[in-house]
Amino acid sequence: MIKDLNFKYHNKPIFNNFNLTIKKGTWVTVIGPNGGGKSTLIKIIVGLLPAEGYIAVDNILKNKDNIKEIRKKIGVIFENPENTFVAETVMDEIAFALENLEMNKEEIKQKIMEVSEYLNITDILEKNPFQLSGGQKQLVALASVLVLEPKILILDEAINRVDYLDRENILKVLQKLNKEKGITIINITHDIEEALYGDDVILIDNGKIILNGSKELVFKEEKIFNKIGLDLPFMAELSLNLMYYDLVDRMIFDMDEMVDTLWK
Amino acid sequence: MEIKFENVGYIYNEKTPLAKEVLKDLNIEIKPNQINAIIGKSGSGKTTIIEMINALIIPTTGRIKVDNFLIEPEKRIVNIELLRFQVGLIFEFPEEQFFNSTVEKEISFGLKTFKYKTDEINKRVKNALQMVGLDESYLSRNPHTLSSGEKRKVAITSILVFNPKVIIFDEPTVGLDSNSKNNLIRLIKMLKNKYHKTIVIVSQDVDFLHKLVDYIFVLSDKKIILEGNKYEVFSQVEKLKEHGIGVPKIIEFTHKILVNKGVKMGYRDEIKDLIKDIYRHVT
Numbered sequence: 236m237i238k239d240l241n242f243k244y245h246n247k248p249i250f251n252n253f254n255l256t257i258k259k260g261t262w263v264t265v266i267g268p269n270g271g272g273k274s275t276l277i278k279i280i281v282g283l284l285p286a287e288g289y290i291a292v293d294n295i296l297k298n299k300d301n302i303k304e305i306r307k308k309i310g311v312i313f314e315n316p317e318n319t320f321v322a323e324t325v326m327d328e329i330a331f332a333l334e335n336l337e338m339n340k341e342e343i344k345q346k347i348m349e350v351s352e353y354l355n356i357t358d359i360l361e362k363n364p365f366q367l368s369g370g371q372k373q374l375v376a377l378a379s380v381l382v383l384e385p386k387i388l389i390l391d392e393a394i395n396r397v398d399y400l401d402r403e404n405i406l407k408v409l410q411k412l413n414k415e416k417g418i419t420i421i422n423i424t425h426d427i428e429e430a431l432y433g434d435d436v437i438l439i440d441n442g443k444i445i446l447n448g449s450k451e452l453v454f455k456e457e458k459i460f461n462k463i464g465l466d467l468p469f470m471a472e473l474s475l476n477l478m479y480y481d482l483v484d485r486m487i488f489d490m491d492e493m494v495d496t497l498w499k
Numbered sequence: 500m501e502i503k504f505e506n507v508g509y510i511y512n513e514k515t516p517l518a519k520e521v522l523k524d525l526n527i528e529i530k531p532n533q534i535n536a537i538i539g540k541s542g543s544g545k546t547t548i549i550e551m552i553n554a555l556i557i558p559t560t561g562r563i564k565v566d567n568f569l570i571e572p573e574k575r576i577v578n579i580e581l582l583r584f585q586v587g588l589i590f591e592f593p594e595e596q597f598f599n600s601t602v603e604k605e606i607s608f609g610l611k612t613f614k615y616k617t618d619e620i621n622k623r624v625k626n627a628l629q630m631v632g633l634d635e636s637y638l639s640r641n642p643h644t645l646s647s648g649e650k651r652k653v654a655i656t657s658i659l660v661f662n663p664k665v666i667i668f669d670e671p672t673v674g675l676d677s678n679s680k681n682n683l684i685r686l687i688k689m690l691k692n693k694y695h696k697t698i699v700i701v702s703q704d705v706d707f708l709h710k711l712v713d714y715i716f717v718l719s720d721k722k723i724i725l726e727g728n729k730y731e732v733f734s735q736v737e738k739l740k741e742h743g744i745g746v747p748k749i750i751e752f753t754h755k756i757l758v759n760k761g762v763k764m765g766y767r768d769e770i771k772d773l774i775k776d777i778y779r780h781v782t
Binding site: 267268269270368369392395396398399400425427428463464465466469470472473476477480482490491493494495497498 | 540541542646647648673674675676677678679681703705706743744745748749751752755756759760762770771773774777778780781782
């Protein structure tokens with residue numbers, strides 16, 4: 236939850252009395268034009284940028300004394316995972332944060348195995364993280380965060396540079412984490428198509444929330460997207476067009492479901 | 500302008516234990532005055548190909564003809580700077596290379612380095628700015644404070660001042676929102692139609708490519724496995740997937756209709772045309 240947030244950058248106000256509540260366990264996709272304030276907002280939430288106002292994470296109001304406690308609840312994955320890699324093997328990379336918590340070796344190993352099996356990366360644990368593909372690197376970054384058992388996962392343009400097949404794989408893994416483990420996901424992206432994997436969509440422009448709601452409702456606002464100059468996801472645009480001709484009666488984001496509905 | 504790869508091969512770290520062959524017996528003929536695209540998974544050698552066109556990388560076997568230049572192993576290229584004036588290369592995230600305090604200094608930096616006269620520099624900067632659609636008020640601005648879309652335009656302008664015949668873009672849409680992508684599409688089409696540039700784009704963003712390319716080369720397993728216009732290439736949905744390459748959403752959907760219902764739809768560029776086809780089939 237964020238209340239009355241104010242933030243200035245070089246004396247230019249970015250957020251003015253900004254309010255936002257994200258429900259526990261949802262997958263929220265934050266979209267908006269470049270420079271609209273998406274990434275800045277996340278940096279404020281995790282305390283990388285100072286701002287005025289109130290931020291509460293998991294019912295704890297953020298202050299100077301509990302910032303560490305709050306950060307433990309949040310795992311952040313950035314666009315270039317190799318910028319944060321420090322170890323020579325994937326195993327050591329994932330273990331790094333746990334070692335800093337002074338956890339014993341047996342416990343560390345067990346945790347790593349558990350998470351690697353879940354993400355299906357046990358076969359690369361002995362490899363050098365720098366030599367992996369873009370998609371594998373992001374899975375390693377994800378594993379390093381998941382061993383700390385965060386309640387919230389924030390992705391900041393995290394799959395921007397990932398190949399098409401790897402991208403789909405990662406989005407499906409995230410879906411599994413969200414549904415099975417109840418982890419709240421906040422995905423900031425300029426690729427609107429990614430929003431279809433989640434539940435809610437927030438459209439931010441010029442430091443203001445323009446739209447906030449379920450993807451079914453948000454993507455109906457075609458005129459607002461046109462005005463800002465953003466395209467809708469392909470399946471949303473297709474649904475709206477088919478609804479106009481009475482060929483379907485609702486938004487359908489899954490291609491198979493759409494084909495079955497049209498040719499029933 | 501002719502760009503032709505003849506049996507080109509490339510081995511990174513040749514003759515060392517780390518040697519890695521990325522291209523083998525590659526034959527490509529870039530279509531002049533057209534928008535060409537090279538697609539393939541990351542690590543397939545796409546960037547290696549485009550860096551060879553302006554001789555940043557020299558092939559280990561075979562040769563490349565670029566206009567009157569011949570790029571081949573162990574041969575010195577005479578007047579290499581002329582080749583590089585003719586082939587402008589815009590790297591991925593070009594704005595990360597900005598190092599000047601104003602847009603004007605950033606754009607004119609290359610020309611100054613090659614000792615162009617001030618009048619000529621001013622004329623070229625003015626023309627190039629006009630081509631990308633930025634007004635002269637940008638000249639005094641700090642390039643680091645611009646939006647992502649504007650930064651890309653400045654980077655393109657700094658290449659256009661050399662008046663290249665060929666412009667190569669490496670992953671031009673990474674990090675751009677759809678608004679900036681649509682502006683880039685208009686700009687690249689204009690560079691081709693109005694200024695008759697040859698364009699080569701390396702990109703994984705197939706939905707972007709679908710809106711502007713004339714001819715596509717598909718790179719996999721060190722060679723070109725498929726080439727043709729976008730209809731010929733993107734209709735090979737299964738083959739592309741086998742090689743880890745996606746297809747534009749509109750093609751993916753019409754392919755689903757074919758696979759799930761056995762109904763063959765035409766190849767459509769726009770949703771509104773596809774809707775008409777669907778309407779005819781289901782009502």
